[in-house]
Amino acid sequence: MASAGLGALLVCTEPEVRYFTGFHTPFWQSPTRPWFVVVPSAGKPIAVIPSIGGPSMSSTWIDDVRTWSAPQPQDDGVSLLTECLREVAGPEGQIGLPMGPETHVRMPLNDLDLLRASVGGFVDATDIVRSLRMVKSEVEIEKHRIICGIVSDAFEALPSILSIGMTEREAFAAFRAEILKCGADDVPYLVGATGPGGIGDIIRQPSDRRIDRGDLLIFDTGSTHDGYFSDFDRNFAFGSAPRDAADAYAAVWEATEAGLGACRPGMTTTEVFTAMNRVLERNGSIGNDVGRMGHGLGMQVTEWPSHTASDDTVIEENMVLTLEPGLNWAPGKAMVHEENLVVRSSGPELLSRRAAATLPII
Amino acid sequence: MASAGLGALLVCTEPEVRYFTGFHTPFWQSPTRPWFVVVPSAGKPIAVIPSIGGPSMSSTWIDDVRTWSAPQPQDDGVSLLTECLREVAGPEGQIGLPMGPETHVRMPLNDLDLLRASVGGFVDATDIVRSLRMVKSEVEIEKHRIICGIVSDAFEALPSILSIGMTEREAFAAFRAEILKCGADDVPYLVGATGPGGIGDIIRQPSDRRIDRGDLLIFDTGSTHDGYFSDFDRNFAFGSAPRDAADAYAAVWEATEAGLGACRPGMTTTEVFTAMNRVLERNGSIGNDVGRMGHGLGMQVTEWPSHTASDDTVIEENMVLTLEPGLNWAPGKAMVHEENLVVRSSGPELLSRRAAATLPII
Numbered sequence: 001m002a003s004a005g006l007g008a009l010l011v012c013t014e015p016e017v018r019y020f021t022g023f024h025t026p027f028w029q030s031p032t033r034p035w036f037v038v039v040p041s042a043g044k045p046i047a048v049i050p051s052i053g054g055p056s057m058s059s060t061w062i063d064d065v066r067t068w069s070a071p072q073p074q075d076d077g078v079s080l081l082t083e084c085l086r087e088v089a090g091p092e093g094q095i096g097l098p099m100g101p102e103t104h105v106r107m108p109l110n111d112l113d114l115l116r117a118s119v120g121g122f123v124d125a126t127d128i129v130r131s132l133r134m135v136k137s138e139v140e141i142e143k144h145r146i147i148c149g150i151v152s153d154a155f156e157a158l159p160s161i162l163s164i165g166m167t168e169r170e171a172f173a174a175f176r177a178e179i180l181k182c183g184a185d186d187v188p189y190l191v192g193a194t195g196p197g198g199i200g201d202i203i204r205q206p207s208d209r210r211i212d213r214g215d216l217l218i219f220d221t222g223s224t225h226d227g228y229f230s231d232f233d234r235n236f237a238f239g240s241a242p243r244d245a246a247d248a249y250a251a252v253w254e255a256t257e258a259g260l261g262a263c264r265p266g267m268t269t270t271e272v273f274t275a276m277n278r279v280l281e282r283n284g285s286i287g288n289d290v291g292r293m294g295h296g297l298g299m300q301v302t303e304w305p306s307h308t309a310s311d312d313t314v315i316e317e318n319m320v321l322t323l324e325p326g327l328n329w330a331p332g333k334a335m336v337h338e339e340n341l342v343v344r345s346s347g348p349e350l351l352s353r354r355a356a357a358t359l360p361i362i
Numbered sequence: 363m364a365s366a367g368l369g370a371l372l373v374c375t376e377p378e379v380r381y382f383t384g385f386h387t388p389f390w391q392s393p394t395r396p397w398f399v400v401v402p403s404a405g406k407p408i409a410v411i412p413s414i415g416g417p418s419m420s421s422t423w424i425d426d427v428r429t430w431s432a433p434q435p436q437d438d439g440v441s442l443l444t445e446c447l448r449e450v451a452g453p454e455g456q457i458g459l460p461m462g463p464e465t466h467v468r469m470p471l472n473d474l475d476l477l478r479a480s481v482g483g484f485v486d487a488t489d490i491v492r493s494l495r496m497v498k499s500e501v502e503i504e505k506h507r508i509i510c511g512i513v514s515d516a517f518e519a520l521p522s523i524l525s526i527g528m529t530e531r532e533a534f535a536a537f538r539a540e541i542l543k544c545g546a547d548d549v550p551y552l553v554g555a556t557g558p559g560g561i562g563d564i565i566r567q568p569s570d571r572r573i574d575r576g577d578l579l580i581f582d583t584g585s586t587h588d589g590y591f592s593d594f595d596r597n598f599a600f601g602s603a604p605r606d607a608a609d610a611y612a613a614v615w616e617a618t619e620a621g622l623g624a625c626r627p628g629m630t631t632t633e634v635f636t637a638m639n640r641v642l643e644r645n646g647s648i649g650n651d652v653g654r655m656g657h658g659l660g661m662q663v664t665e666w667p668s669h670t671a672s673d674d675t676v677i678e679e680n681m682v683l684t685l686e687p688g689l690n691w692a693p694g695k696a697m698v699h700e701e702n703l704v705v706r707s708s709g710p711e712l713l714s715r716r717a718a719a720t721l722p723i724i
Binding site: 291 | 470657
């Protein structure tokens with residue numbers, strides 16, 4: 001912040017507020033109230049929040065908790081926040097706010113316009129928050145390791161839980177229950193699909209379709225332990241595996257190996273992308289809709305950076321990343337693999353238990 | 363839209379996009395990609411979305427799905443959206459965007475600034491979306507009825523599930539599992555606390571504290587069926603009920619009765635607030651931090667309107683509302699009740715099964 005000339009930094013979304021304060025609650029589901037944290041260039045952050053959050057915020061490491069009774073549409077924290085920002089930044093000091101990719105400002109636009117006018121504008125502070133959050137501490141890595149272990153256990157139990165004749169809806173419910181039974185705090189993200197011989201849309205919610213012999217199934221879940229996510233998928237076939245699907249599975253497994261080989265400090269996300277993409281192209285890829293082949297992982301199911309052809313982020317030690325190569329081998333037929341890892345000085349350390357090298361059959 | 367002089371309406375958050383399209387996915391957990399829907403003043407909405415959502419969006423009632431390969435930080439949908447907005451609104455037509463209370467714009471602020479400049483600004487369309495979403499269809503009400511029934515079942519099972527000696531963490535996990543077993547799709551919101559003789563902070567996550575004789579427990583959950591929420595709580599005592607807590611329970615139960623009596627078409631949210639608040643003041647309320655005594659319920663765990671001293675929204679038939687009186691009878695001692703209802707021409711129809719009139723003891 002000092003080198004960027006910032007006197008104060010304003011954050012206002014769930015992961016940003018939690019990152020700087022430890023404030024952890026699902027209360028963010030409610031869109032009614034805005035929440036703010038002001039980070040000074042030296043000293044502890046200050047919370048400027050609705051009074052309903054006062055007791056919880058006061059139990060974190062934050063000492064200075066300023067509250068107003070919300071909802072109060074006439075002035076929902078705007079004047080209290082303006083005063084705090086000016087006090088922290090000084091009358092002429094610049095104030096940072098994340099305004100770049102993967103960020104948004106969680107307050108009504110009318111109030112944001114008032115705030116910008118009253119504090120004299122913001123400068124983009126995305127890089128400050130991004131660079132902090134992309135590299136994890138050992139404490140954060142341990143939370144990832146725990147949830148990735150739990151979800152690995154749940155995936156390994158699937159062959160004894162799922163069977164031909166179940167509906168997608170029943171399969172989703174059984175998998176969600178298994179993840180919780182294995183010890184996850186929550187399963188905020190669960191998508192999947194089944195289909196005869198191939199699956200086109202991999203971010204679907206369950207239908208009442210019954211699983212049939214020859215079907216493929218994909219489950220992709222972001223589950224949490226103490227607010228930190230896993231994010232990986234697994235694929236299965238029922239009864240027998242169609243030859244082209246088994247080949248596609250082997251190709252994405254091999255692409256993941258290539259990604260693991262490239263995931264070292266000093267390499268870039270683009271080099272990781274290229275290593276995986278080369279394998280997919282060699283195996284008949286017709287391109288896909290996903291737009292990237294993996295990403296950062298943390299307090300959100302996806303975080304910066306992205307493995308794309310142009311992202312070019314330099315990989316650093318203790319980044320937690322996913323590798324997610326997807327092969328579309330025919331229209332409406334996609335096979336996506338995903339693994340989670342932490343980057344160590346010597347290379348990747350897997351957090352998810354590596355998928356089987358050949359398509360598992362239930 | 364026509365009477366407000368709007369040629370197009372832009373929405374970009376999960377509930378708004380789902381409301382107009384039916385697009386339902388937990389993929390919104392990922393902050394990476396923005397999603398847009400453009401509603402014309404006549405005809406079907408148009409989706410302007412990342413290509414990863416193309417197949418899912420095409421399976422809704424939307425015909426016109428325009429995609430770009432995201433993430434693409436250089437131009438993450440901004441030029442595609444600008445073109446669509448200008449095409450729909452006409453070269454001089456005004457474009458609406460929700461900018462008021464309980465809304466936010468889910469895209470990077472840098473991109474929003476570019477978009478505002480390129481389309482010539484937005485006018486606030488909060489009231490259009492608010493007035494539509496506040497009054498529910500019978501199809502929506504049925505989804506609320508199903509999830510409220512499921513959660514009522516799970517709360518009624520609690521006395522046979524919880525016991526003295528369990529940790530809060532174990533109690534949360536057991537309750538979450540019970541709600542899912544009873545048939546909920548998901549439990550996105552679950553807060554609660556235990557405490558000897560009273561509870562101060564009611565939006566907490568679980569700790570490793572063990573439940574002891576004489577403790578109070580509150581659970582408050584927003585669970586979902588097909589993307590529609592319940593939102594109500596229940597209170598219990600373990601072993602025996604402290605007299606002051608039992609009295610506070612009776613007071614909030616009675617306040618809820620007063621709220622039910624005031625919840626009719628033509629009354630206002632402020633009159634509902636006042637009816638409940640009068641009972642609380644008569645019972646020694648020292649004020650509370652919540653800021654309101656209930657709210658709208660729908661695709662989000664809280665929606666407009668709010669029962670406050672100044673909200674003054676006129677209550678209409680088929681609004682789905684919560685009543686949530688909270689009594690702080692001493693510092694750090696709060697008792698909050700909550701029920702869910704749909705407003706009918708003759709008065710409220712309860713969706714949650716009414717709480718017991720006296721504090722239940724486990």
